[in-house]
Amino acid sequence: MTERSLGFDTLQIHAGARPDPATGARQTPIYQTTAYVFRDADHAAALFNLQEVGYIYSRLTNPTVAAFQERIAALEGGAGAVCTSSGHAAQIMALFPLMAPGRNVIASTRLYGGTVTQLTQTIRRFGWEARFVDFDDTDAIEAAADENTRAVFCESIANPGGYVTDIPAVAEVSKRLGVPLIVDNTSATPWLCRPFDHGADLVVHSTTKYLTGNGTATGGAVVDSGRFDWSASDKFPSLTEPEPAYHGLKFHETFGAMAFTFHGIAIGLRDLGMTMAPQTAFLGLLGTETLSLRMARHVENAQKVAAWLEADPRVEFVTYAGLPSSPYHDRARRLYPKGAGALFTFALKGGYESCVKLVDSVALFSHVANLGDTRSLIIHSASTTHRQLSPEQQEAAGAGANVLRLSIGIEDADDIIADLDQAMAKATV
Template sequence: MTDAPSYGFDTLQVHAGARPDPATGARQVPIYQTTAYVFRDAEHAAALFNLQEVGYIYSRLTNPTVAALQERIATLEGGVGGVCCSSGHAAQIMALFPLMQPGRNIVASSRLYGGTVTQFSQTIKRFGWSAKFVDFDDHAAVAAAIDDDTRAVFCEAIANPGGHITDLDAISAISDAAGIPLIVDNTSATPYLCRPIEHGATLVVHSTTKYLTGNGTVTGGCVVDSGKFDWRANDKFPSLSQPEPAYHGLTFAETFGPLAFTFHGIAIGLRDLGMTMNPQAAHYTLMGIETLSLRMDRHVQNAQTIAKWLQDDPRIDDVTYAGLDSSPYAHLVPKICPKGAGALFTIAVKGGYDACVKLVDSLEIFSHVANLGDTRSLVIHSASTTHRQLTADQQKAAGAGPNIVRLSIGIEDARDLIADLDQALTKAVG
């Protein structure tokens, strides 16, 4: 699309990255179910492998269906490029890979999805990396945690599971002062509710499995590059600012400018890590994004209605939804998420662990699954599932204590969802 920034979100979510197929005229992006691509000649093949020409080589690296999705997500986020991969967890590693070396660390929010906490506290140690977990409401503590070996700051725009909103402007000011990138997981908000790059984020990561696809059919991830970080400003990021031996001394930052991170993610990240998104998954996600704004409006409307009802219910001790006036994060909604506080939050149930388990087992419309962002309403008891591997202190810090149930509000009739919660609470609490 020409002059894409002039188009509105609703137009871009349908058209960005999608062009009629030049061979057939097909209007929907085809599923290019192919492993490899025929080169015009030997000179063309050499140019592609030398990164002298952009094109398709092998589907571990690039695929036309996946490329369309990368362009669409990057456009919606206001970035210069994107790299799609096999899952949200893969996207996190892809985002860190060009930045990190053995002995380096990241400063991460203590309010993260349980699997991310495990990945950062345990798995990345195998690469010689480490993470410092900090309460991102305490800006002084975030700044104090950054040291000479810190290579990134990481948080979620709307935190999973509690729906807490991060003051991205304040956090990006801290990362900018330290000369390191801010990575924001925007899965729970989507670019419709929040555009982290406009608040100073360097990179945005997504689990496209969730709201972007919206129908619980495929897994996927994406890293969006803002194109605004100067990788040559210091010597902290040699993978991007120094000659790359695998490409005969090519320097990504010098050769590709604002697209340095994106090209590195494809030419080295996907080449060597191989966390490739398959074209059918990309196709499903492209179709899902076409209705993103419509779905998110309904998600937010339902979440607002249900959170208010739960807040007044005597069987509930607390509701963490940032869209409630009583929330300590309510003042951040107009600034960070002006179209709504999302549809993910937790409730503290009277009766503790046993009541939570009974509640989950008694719901009929809500599906008990380890997912979020579906059109269907979903429920899970995080302490016994997604956050089970964490210590009690980590669970509490993440907002996933034993008396907490996470709700992902779908697009069904809100009255039916309230009735379902009511009957289940009666069985669980009385």
């Protein structure tokens, strides 16, 4: 039986994890080392020439991190994965082999505020451009593209509002454009959605969130489907043209379906250094062992809390796609039959000041800039995570002044509701 034929619940425990050959330890050890002894000079040369796979230096490869990479790739149904120091690092790593000065990426308007800032401000320093489009309008995606477009980027379930992207429709557009579709699958996780099954080419994660699941370690991952034909055009010379640093090696010609993954390690991690620490990978491996169990409870609780909020007269609206009133309800049921995740927003009557009072009044909820924890989390995005954006950008991202973002945890749902109830009573006096 191969890993590809195993069920999700089995893969989340066993993929990438094998008894330690030196000690027999069943749990993957934390290989807390910077470097690895070569067998001899020929072995070292083969590793540095990419003629042999192995360990050189932990900025590039590490056994604990490699196990986590293998597990994430298996859960997503991908050919390979590269772990990084954060989700933001993963996004840069995903774009790095594709972009060059003067090139652009078409991005959804519904993205995490930090991602919007990264794409509108930081990537300009590389000479890259992001063009933002409402991805409900697939014609607009195509219209925004030109000969310099190198990728399409979206979130499966968008942070903060829980908006559900129609990945198959967007994938059709990216295929016509001849560029890869990159999907941030952090909020959905592969338990709810595997973007590759819907036509995506690359997936990024903030492993900080649901994959690790307990708010202990910051990390990211880039997963490659292995299906995109990098040699179909001349758009991606980093993957198809001779690489001077490796004596003219051509990544796609040499590594085929693993070209993007090998480039991420041999070029991306080598030169950008956005490396995941082995301790972080170890915590991620522990977290993923219970991913399906946690996500089922997250979704169950989110459904109950969202329904309660929608029925409360102090609430203006709730954005949860699991509610029949959501314009994305049918899409969520079609693409994510196990549920619409556990991240959504609600608008509190009373506006900005009432939102601030509410976050200061919760007891069970934690007021933090994070999501995907076992604990229920709350934040006022307009004054925190989306603060750098203009009011118009905040509204477009679903983070208006009267909006609060919830990440529903795995506590007792009645306790979650009771905490919101008492806090709302204080905030709407």
